[in-house]
Amino acid sequence: MAETDEASLAFADESKRAAEAVEADLTELSRLIGMHPAADESKLLLEFEAAWEQVRKIDRVILDLAVQNTNLKAFRLSFGKGREAVERFEDALNALTRDVTDAQLIRAAAEALSAELKIFTLHAPHIVSPDDTEMNEIEQVIHAKEEVVHRSLAILARLSPADQQPYVNEAVAADREFMAVTVTVMEWSRRNTNVNSLNISLDRKQKATALCEAALNQLHDAFERQAFKATR
Numbered sequence: 001m002a003e004t005d006e007a008s009l010a011f012a013d014e015s016k017r018a019a020e021a022v023e024a025d026l027t028e029l030s031r032l033i034g035m036h037p038a039a040d041e042s043k044l045l046l047e048f049e050a051a052w053e054q055v056r057k058i059d060r061v062i063l064d065l066a067v068q069n070t071n072l073k074a075f076r077l078s079f080g081k082g083r084e085a086v087e088r089f090e091d092a093l094n095a096l097t098r099d100v101t102d103a104q105l106i107r108a109a110a111e112a113l114s115a116e117l118k119i120f121t122l123h124a125p126h127i128v129s130p131d132d133t134e135m136n137e138i139e140q141v142i143h144a145k146e147e148v149v150h151r152s153l154a155i156l157a158r159l160s161p162a163d164q165q166p167y168v169n170e171a172v173a174a175d176r177e178f179m180a181v182t183v184t185v186m187e188w189s190r191r192n193t194n195v196n197s198l199n200i201s202l203d204r205k206q207k208a209t210a211l212c213e214a215a216l217n218q219l220h221d222a223f224e225r226q227a228f229k230a231t232r
Contacts (some may be wrong), residue, residue: 022052041219050214054208071127077181077189078123085178086120089113092170096160105159109212115145116175119182127189139186149175 030045093109100106119142126138153175158166 004146044219045214048212048219051208051215055212058208065075070188070191074127074185075124077176077188078120078127078185082120082123082178082181082185083221085174085181086116089116089171089178091175092167092174096156096164096167096171102159105156108155109154112149112171112175114157116178117147119145119149119178123182126186129189130192135186135190139205142182142186146179 007028030049090113090187093113097106097109122138122142126135126142129135129138153172156171157165
């Protein structure tokens with residue numbers, strides 16, 4: 001998982017160049033075996049070619065997903081604009097409740113801040129989750145906490161004196177920005193391009209690569225047997 005889009009594209013180009021080098025070697029190997037065909041070697045070459053084609057197909061899927069970087073972008077948005085919006089929200093509520101004795105107002109501000117912070121902490125587990133059901137459950141909690149925030153802000157707007165209303169407005173504006181960030185984070189997280197590419201790489205690609213290596217090892221053994229016969 002690269003840290004930037006540029007790095008992702010660079011790694012993708014490097015992977016393509018490496019695959020092209022393998023293709024060139026495979027073409028030459030096929031030519032050499034064709035000059036002195038042997039049943040075992042021809043069969044093993046076909047097995048390798050089939051396994052290699054699977055690797056190439058999987059690679060195309062992985063690279064297409066990886067360069068989109070949606071999980072990485074979601075993390076950056078959450079810990080960038082998302083964190084900044086939450087901090088402005090907190091600052092506004094702290095200013096609003098400073099030197100205030102109204103217990104209902106203080107409780108509403110505390111509930112709003114607690115719910116907002118809870119939503120922020122749920123960004124990360126949503127982004128890294130590969131499971132739709134788990135993401136659904138996280139989003140249910142997020143939506144429930146959003147209702148708490150909006151209900152608490154409505155109470156604050158009703159209870160706050162006129163000279164404190166600007167702080168309520170600041171909290172509302174910060175929350176609106178944070179909720180917009182949260183929607184985008186969940187949308188990018190749902191695409192799961194980085195998570196899916198990593199999972200495919202660790203599972204399907206490793207299996208296909210193992211088949212390639214097995215076929216190559218058998219080809220190597222076959223070549224050694226041929227060379228041994230030739231020197232007897």
